[in-house]
Amino acid sequence: MPDQNQNQIPPQAPTSSQPVTEATTEQPAAENARTQAQQNIATREKNSNPADFWKDAKKAREQLKQGQTSVRDIIAPAAFNVSSGYLRLGSFFVKTLFVFTYPRYIETNWLSPIINYDLSMDTSLYIHPLESKEVMYELKTQVGKLQSSMSISQEKGSPRDPELETALGDVESLRDVLQRGEIRLFQFGLYFTIYAKSVEELKTVTDQLESTLGGLLIYTKETMFQMEQGFNATLPLMKDDINVLRNLDTSSLSSTFPFTSSELTQDDGILYGINRHNNSLIVFDRFTLENANTVVFAKSGSGKSYFVKLEALRYLMLGTDVIVIDPENEYKTLCEAAGGSYLEISLNSDKRINPFDLPYSPTENGEDVLRSNIASLHGLINLMVNGLSPEEDAIVDKALYETYALKDITTDPESQKNEPPLLQDFYNILSNMQGTESLRARLSKFIEGTFANLYNQRTNFELKPGFVVFSVRDLEDQLRPVAIYTVLNYIWTKVRMDMRRRLMIIDEAWWMMQYEDSAKFLHGLAKRARKYYLGLTIISQDVEDFLASRYGKAVVANSSMQILMKQSTASIDIIAETFNLTEGEKYLLLESDVGEGLFFAGLNHVAFKAVASYTEDQIITTDPKQLME
Ligand SMILES: Nc1ncnc2c1ncn2[C@@H]1O[C@H](COP(=O)(O)OP(=O)(O)OP(=O)(O)O)[C@@H](O)[C@H]1O
Ligand SMILES: [Mg+2]
Structure with a gap:
């Protein structure tokens, strides 16, 4: 830098006029360079300003940042153009609507048809609680005004005005419930932002939305000339520049809660998956149903065992014991991860029942x-x-x-x-x-x-609490039904002795349907499990065989929760008949991907997808490729 060079003292070259003493001859060039460097540092320190240094550093950092890719670069559209009636957001045409009036009465869950529409839309609900004291004061003024209007008309001898009377009645009853603290008042703003690929599509979708809402006597308007503010109002920013708010009381407000359609969400329970109708979560506790039994039917490789393992793992976290009959040695990794006992039932093992x-x-x-x-x-x-x-x-x-x-x-x-x-x-x-x-x-x-x-x-072992797997893979085929029967009988004996919340999983249960006696036993279990706080999970890929048996049908009838995943064309008809499926549901099951299907819990049906976290997936997968890694 120039200012530093200004103060630089040039090295002193020895001149011929100088006497050559011993000392100077011994002062090597390195010594000179060191002295000079020390001088340079001293000068720089004297002249440098700390504030400048930080300013420079900040500038450098900003320059560096400009060159980096941020999340914003990835998600932001290439361009944004605001017109009076819509926005152009990259390749999308976007329009926002606000609700400006509601009818006197609205039915519960009125928003769900809109939420469940199969179109890209963002919805925002702004809810501002109002201070009851101020509202009461306002209402009192209102009552005064209404009453004086009425007495003026009476004095004039005009006929009674029903509109005024209704308004007065409404305000008075509102004052009563507010005073008693039965309800609260809220200001409510509702905005919809619609996305379309063209202006024509935008118009069609807007008309569709307006007519659906109009059918409920809920009227909307476009945020004309304020499309940008409208769009912002439906971003998760809590920024409502449109500010069209209506007063609602607690009960009216609760009717707007949108996620009650084809909903399977409870306060307690475990996450079963994602509701494919509206991407809400299926959180559910099967022990709240009439009985806690479940049947899982799907063709091979469609994710039955995966789903059931996921459920078992999550129920374990709620302190529920899980007992598994495993004919394929599939549950070993899960058992080890959950710190359970893995009991091999075979001629070579030392476990006896x-x-x-x-x-x-x-x-x-x-x-x-x-x-x-x-x-x-x-x-x-x-x-x-x-x-x-x-x-x-x-x-x-x-x-x-x-x-x-x-x-x-x-x-x-x-x-x-x-x-x-x-x-x-x-x-x-x-x-x-x-x-x-x-x-x-x-x-x-x-x-x-x-x-x-x-x-x-x-019998030489005890049924421990927690996770217990009985593996019957290494048994000869002819012994297997007998072994499964004995194991089930053993578990059933233990379950009756000590009541705890338990799940019993019988994978590949079609084994049991091949023999009248084991099928009958399974049916007996399904009927009586509830009394002993036991939830039976019965998995079968061979749907036709299972449902052809009268005991199989009875097991299904005794299971309040039913999971259907991908079906083959051969079995879809018997499935549709047994579970009263609609054509749409049949199609959905034929076209399902791995891990997807229909979830029946009591009277509720939803299409779902089972989702696992990375760690869960590592524990429960049976994908040979993943297992070899
Ligand atoms: N929800 C899911 N997400 C990701 N992968 C899954 C999911 N469900 C299943 N899989 C994978 O799909 C494969 C088959 O799953 P699974 O073993 O559960 O099938 P299955 O229906 O029990 O088959 P089978 O009747 O042959 O026992 C496995 O590799 C599993 O890891
Ligand atoms: Mg399986």
Whole structure:
């Protein structure tokens, strides 16, 4: 910089006239340079002004910033042109309307047809609470004016004026409710900004909106010559330069709340997904329904398990226990992430369940407990031996009662605390009965054969709270229905002993529909779960098979929540018939993407999309590509 150079002292070159002393010869060039640099710094410090320095830095920073891309650059339109009747915002034509009058009465939820319109529109509602004291004062003045007008007309002998009387009645009743604090008054401004691709489209959409609102006796006007202010009023800036406000009381104001149409939002519950009608959130607690059972039907790969895992994960956070029957080892990662227990039920694992276990609960009737357990054991034996003949059928119940009696277990609840018998005991009882040879022969593989380990042992684990998964993947196909049945019976026994809020998930439940006995058992569970604070989730990809079974249909009827996701053309008709779908809903299910579908909760239907956060997705995905990463 020039001012610094001005004060620079030139280096002193040794001249011939100077005596060459030892000292000067030893002063090297480096020493000279150092001295000079020190002088330079001293001079610069003396002359520099700190204020200038910061000014320069700020200028530099601003220049740097100008060259960077900001969010504003990305979202802002290329140009903005204001005309009297519309704005041009990039390639869009934009118009704002304001509501200038409302009818005397408006129905609840009147705004929802507008919100649910399939067009691009921004809506703003400005609500300014009014101070009741000031309003009361205003109203009092108003009453005075109205009354004096009435007495003047009376004095003149004019006939009565119904308009004045109505106005006076309105004001008086308003004063009453305001005084009692039953309502409050608000000023309310409502603006709509419409977006269209052309001026013609803008006009059509405006007419459409005006006529819909006009049908409700709500009249609008365009923010003519104030299009920019109108547009700003519908941006999330809280900047209302249009300022067309109307007085509404609490109840009228509450009727404007727009999100009650096809709505599934509660104060409590978990996030199920996004409502595709209006992008609102589906927040819901299935335990508030008549029963907490859910069926999930969709074709393979459409996101059933994903949806259910998401639900399970979120319910866990609300302190609900989750129990899963997992035929595909799909729930392992989720179980580990949730700190749950993963129990493998297979010939090689050491986990054993004794189907003869009885629940001990002081609230239950001992006779019912024994009878219902004998009924489930009957079903289990039937499954194990591939069907009972009518004679065998009659014998089995008797033998089961005797097996329990062997351990002194009767209908007395106290006796039910005794150690339960084993399948071996049942077999021994059969040996002493006539006509059981064939039955014993078919049962023997569970007593001493290959499968003896699995069912002829005492239960050796406890059902812990939290997340518990029973994996049945590594079982032979022929054993699987028996295993699922036993596991379900075990869980059911435990559920009755200790009441907690629980979800039980049965993935690929069509396995159970293949056999009459397991289908019947599942139906029994669905019917009784509610009493034990249990919500059953039944997932099936094989909709036709499931619904072809009369037990399957009954399970659906006993499930207050139903989730349908993408369907194949082959199954859509039976689905449409079972769930009373409209043509539109049928089409929606055929065209759904992964994770999308219809959500039925009681009488409500909504189209939804399940959405997970990044972390949730990492835990629950079954996408092989993602899993390998
Ligand atoms: N809502 C969603 N968002 C993102 N990905 C999803 C969503 N739902 C499912 N997926 C992905 O789609 C794939 C299939 O999902 P899922 O395993 O849940 O299907 P499924 O219906 O249970 O199939 P199957 O009947 O074969 O068990 C998985 O890779 C999963 O990660
Ligand atoms: Mg699945």
